[in-house]
Amino acid sequence: xxxIDQPTEMTATEGAIVQINCTxxxxxxxxxxxxxxxxxxxxxxxxxxxxxxxxxxxxFSSFLSRSKGYSYLLLKELxxxxxxxxxxxxxxxxxxxxxxxxxxxxxxx
Amino acid sequence: xxxxxxxxxRVICKSGTSVKIExxxxxxxxxxxxxxxxxxxxxxxxMATSNEGSKATYEQGVEKDKFLINHASLTLSTLTVTSAxxxxxxxxxxxxxxxxxxxxxxxxxxxxxxxx
Numbered sequence: 001x002x003x004i005d006q007p008t009e010m011t012a013t014e015g016a017i018v019q020i021n022c023t024x025x026x027x028x029x030x031x032x033x034x035x036x037x038x039x040x041x042x043x044x045x046x047x048x049x050x051x052x053x054x055x056x057x058x059x060f061s062s063f064l065s066r067s068k069g070y071s072y073l074l075l076k077e078l079x080x081x082x083x084x085x086x087x088x089x090x091x092x093x094x095x096x097x098x099x100x101x102x103x104x105x106x107x108x109x
Numbered sequence: 110x111x112x113x114x115x116x117x118x119r120v121i122c123k124s125g126t127s128v129k130i131e132x133x134x135x136x137x138x139x140x141x142x143x144x145x146x147x148x149x150x151x152x153x154x155x156m157a158t159s160n161e162g163s164k165a166t167y168e169q170g171v172e173k174d175k176f177l178i179n180h181a182s183l184t185l186s187t188l189t190v191t192s193a194x195x196x197x198x199x200x201x202x203x204x205x206x207x208x209x210x211x212x213x214x215x216x217x218x219x220x221x222x223x224x225x
Contacts, residue, residue: 033214042115042202042216043153087152097143097214101152 002026004100006088011106012078020073020086020103028093034062034073035087037102043087046073075105083107112136113205115217122193123225130188130220132203138183139205143214144176147200159186193224 005023012018024032031050035043049055049064049071061074073086088100112135122128132142140161145153157178158166165178175197177189190197203217 040200040219040221042219044216045213048213097155099152099155 002092002098004088004090004098006086006100006103008101009104009106011108012075014078014080014107014109016078017074017076018078018105020075020088020105022071022073022088022100024069024071024088024090024098024100026090026092026098029066030091030093030095032062032064032071032091033087033089033097034060034071035089037085037087039084046086078107080107080109113139113203113215113217115203115220117220118218119221119223121223121225124194125192127189127191128193128222130190130201130203130222132186132188132205132217134184134205134215137205137207139186139207140183142180142186142203142205144178144186144188145202145204147202147219153202156188161186190222193222195224198222198224 003025033048034046036046037043047055047062049062052064052066054061054063059076064071085102085104087102090098114133114135116131120128142159144156146156147153155168156171159178159180161180161183167173180186200219200221202219204214207213
């Protein structure tokens with residue numbers, strides 16, 4: 001079956017760095033997305049990786065290793081507003097999006 | 110960036126009534142839109158893929174007669190929850206893909222349905 005694994009919850013301190021991991025087993029691969037979702041709101045796009053390596057976008061970076069079925073989202077200089085759920089999603093061979101359950105990130109002062 | 114608008118954002122209805130939720134792509138044409146349901150503290154659950162001009166494709170376990178989807182134009186898809194029951198209370202979210210199969214997904218604001 002198809003599966004996306006990511007930690008349920010993580011806690012970090014304001015100003016610090018946190019890495020949220022995502023591993024996947026899917027039938028084919030056509031890209032991996034990271035989305036941020038604040039409570040009660042719809043997800044918003046953060047990043048897209050289809051090739052191995054690191055994509056940097058401001059305070060957020062996303063890494064992909066297709067051979068390992070692994071990605072991480074790195075958040076630097078954490079701010080209180082970064083408290084949210086972070087969803088990992090993979091596009092499979094049929095271009096269907098498979099969603100992880102999300103990682104709830106709690107930022108403490 | 111591209112904008113997807115969803116309406117209403119909140120709706121409360123009585124059990125047995127029907128509720129329609131609209132999803133519009135405001136500045137791009139979307140031949141395909143997706144409808145999700147999200148339970149508290151859970152990830153998105155794809156309900157169906159809405160295709161302009163044809164029937165929606167429903168995921169396994171989703172009742173197509175219960176959740177009617179119409180994609181009448183390239184910018185509008187609607188989800189109608191028919192004969193709503195309290196267990197249908199949920200957060201419903203639509204999305205549209207910009208570009209091809211690997212294009213970025215843009216989400217509507219979501220609609221919180223409460224059935225009394």
